Amino acid sequence: MQTIQQTGLSSLEAQLAQDLEFLELPAKPWVPERKHDGKPVLDVVVIGGGMCGLAATAKLILSGITNVVAYDAAPAGLEGPWVTFARMQTLRSPKGLSGPSLGLPQLTFRAWFTAQWGTQAWHLLDKIPKGQWMDYLVWYRKVLGLPVRNGVRMTGVTPVDDLIAIDIDGAETGRILTRRLVLATGRSGLGGFAVPDFLKGVDRAYWAHSADDIDFTALKGKRIAVIGAGASSMDNAATALEAGAGAVDMLIRRKDMPRINKMTGIGSQGVVHGMHELPDAWKWKFVDYTATTQTPPPRSSTLRVSRHANARFLLDCGIVTVREDGDGLLIETTQGPLRYDFLIAATGFSNDFDGRPEFAALAPHIRKWSDGRQTPDMGPPRRGMSEAPDLGPSFEFRERVAGACPILARIHCFNDAAMLSHGKVSGDIPAVSAGADRLVRGIAASLFAEDVDTHFANLVAYDTPELHGDEWTDSTPFLHKETAA
Template sequence: MPQDALNPIDAQGLPALEARLREDLEYLCLPGKEWAPRREGVSDVVIIGGGMCGMVAWLGLYTAGLRNIRVLDRSESGFEGPWLNYARMETLRSPKTLTGPAFGHGALTFQAWYRAQFGAAQWEQLDKIPRPMWMEYLRWYRRVLEIPVENRVSVDQVEPEGDLLRLHLSGGAEASILTRKLVFATGRDGTGMPNIPGFVGDLPKALWAHSSEEIDFAALKGKRVAVVGVGASAVDNAAEALEHGAGEVRHLIRRKEMPRINKMMGIGSPGFTAGFAELPDEWRWRFMQYSFATQTPPPRGSTMRVSRHPNAYFHFGKGVARTERSGEAVRIEFTDGTAYEADFLILGTGFATDPMARREFGAAADDILLWQDVYTPPEGEQNRDLGQFPYLNPDFTFREKRPGEAPWLGNVYCFNYGATASLGKVSGDIPGVSEGAAWLARAIAATLYAEDVEQHWQGFLDYETPELLGDEWEESVLEGQPVKGEVA
């Protein structure tokens, strides 16, 4: 590539990129001044989750002039989110050019971060983003924006206290804190849990693991490994087992054939992002149910990572009926009447959305309105999993199932995968997360302003800073003529 084709920031290092970012923000007069009245000992917003979604939510709120914000994450610093924990893919599925959490700032994109260090030529050669490198980028994102994430702090329960929310914590110096608004930026399992099929209910835990758990892959060397499912997490874990020397890995797939088309990728557009939440329930359900029914296929690279091993096998039409311990092995019986024995079973079964599974809500989880409470799909479109998604307000807040019993849920925002059925893919996946954060920030800012309207009104009345000082003019006397017919 000719030298004059390079961006001036290319390969000049992160200091030059960071200077450019600071300049861009200055030109845009960002962040704006703080405007929300503070309450002693009360946060305006607490964000649970310091990963990608939590950080871009913070940026949206900070940009909107809110400063009294706390971000809490239970992980060690630099290990927020799945990227260096249970995520085991080699590269991200998303195209490298997506702007992700950049929030409209070119200097905050992964592309800018990469090119600043490695130059345009290497950027052109890069295919997909390596997973560990994405976490490096997110660490830089946190540092350059000075996002005040408080690590190793867990929110254990949320309960109302007057017009506020009290968050009970563990891991930090405080037992509890108060906030006006709470944002769950808690990722894929943010309103649910790992999906554990009932067929492992009686199986000793030493013989199986879910793909979201820590797995000792080295211990699987020479072993027979069965993997239930063929989604992205299933194939990534199968590949890890194979690369650690597993004797054989067999994918047990309920479907009759491999899913091959990512339907949601085919309809992604600004129109879909902006318009999905405005659609009637029947259309929102139809889109999501069809996506669930057709299933998102695993990435091609991840699948090839498995199939290049001669001891990897894909078995279709093998729905698991039950499992039992057989000596030191697992006997797996299928719905077609056949059976197979493995030394270890990995569940690549994803996550279930179910607010009742979240300990943060306690008994109040049953007060959350779900899609199954609101919408009855037509014949052929039923989907139990989709029915358990929360039925959210347009501003990401939860709705109460029985009016008047839990109005405080209107102060809790679902900025995670659980929002998908109601608002679309704007609060979990990389493509639409900045649009979702802007939407969220605007909603929270509007609500806080309305709640404090009397103070803002008083501030309006009390404002006394003159623009004119009185020395800009001299008063003149106009000697006018009497109006015709006027008595002198």
């Protein structure tokens, strides 16, 4: 069995290699070498070796931009949420998505899966186990030989002339220079955890964010509150229940659970390629509507909670205050006071830069939607949208004040925070290849334009003859004679 599986994967890898050869990929490197004070300069640094970072790095290299390095703070194989704080059992998305495959059939999850377990197993598979998705991403990186360096955190970004200096720490330390920076930093890409005001000041011994590293065994027998009605709240509640929690209450502000996954329902290539071209008011309208109607948790995740007799769904239960006392947590809700030992806040992420000291030098200069792109006809400011960065066509930041920080045009926000400007092409699985394509086209065009003198000089200097002069006979004198007669 083991041998068959290995043969399957190596045969897939051989097919992939052949496809790449047929397509003449990777394209030949074309970006002129750049130095600064005699030291080498990278063409692109990608921060983040999760799914978006891998797709972006792969697309850059396939496009002949090869002087590229990706860094990830996490150890290899632990990038992103999949085997760390994602507490679902399977992916939320359907299994057939082409994900980061960049248009190459042999790079899809399906090809990777069927090469090892066969077509019948594929048909029997319901949703992708999250650990298996991580295994696939590990393979993706390996088979493409992507230059990802793990255990390296970016700690600062500063402009140096027309370059970007990046401070790194961890397995590699120091300052590196690059011409372009791609921030594939994930769902909390520019900010951190979104923490409701009522939790500020509450002792962290009594609560955790759903993306924290939570010791669920310590919750055995305890009374647990989980805030939220989204996928992560279900996953965390279920994990607590399965670990033997005494009782778990889902505290849900809404009167009813969101039931319909609206954006998935209208998913199409039109949405993928058309959203970022829409007028701003329309972009706002789509994102605002989706935020208002909310995305329901998957049915299987909800059942994973409700099948426990000691789980309760408390709807219309807004939280007024939370405080700790001798008996744990006392939560005042719109339904009255409730007591718990521990609370898990599945309250999502923010993009307000507060949680990211590495962006301190840039943050004040980054233009947001609230800096003029959001107009009164779009309605009142909305948290999560108003502070979204106002990005250019290749995910590049824009300056709040023209000329104050021009390097921003070379820094690309390829993460969840790009959604309002670009649609969902830089976070979720379905359209990440389209996002990587859009990103890399922009980077390629801007690098080419920046080096145009060199490219023109190369044009002038190019002297390999196509014709050697022996391919034809010059009959011009004869023609002249005819004309003269």
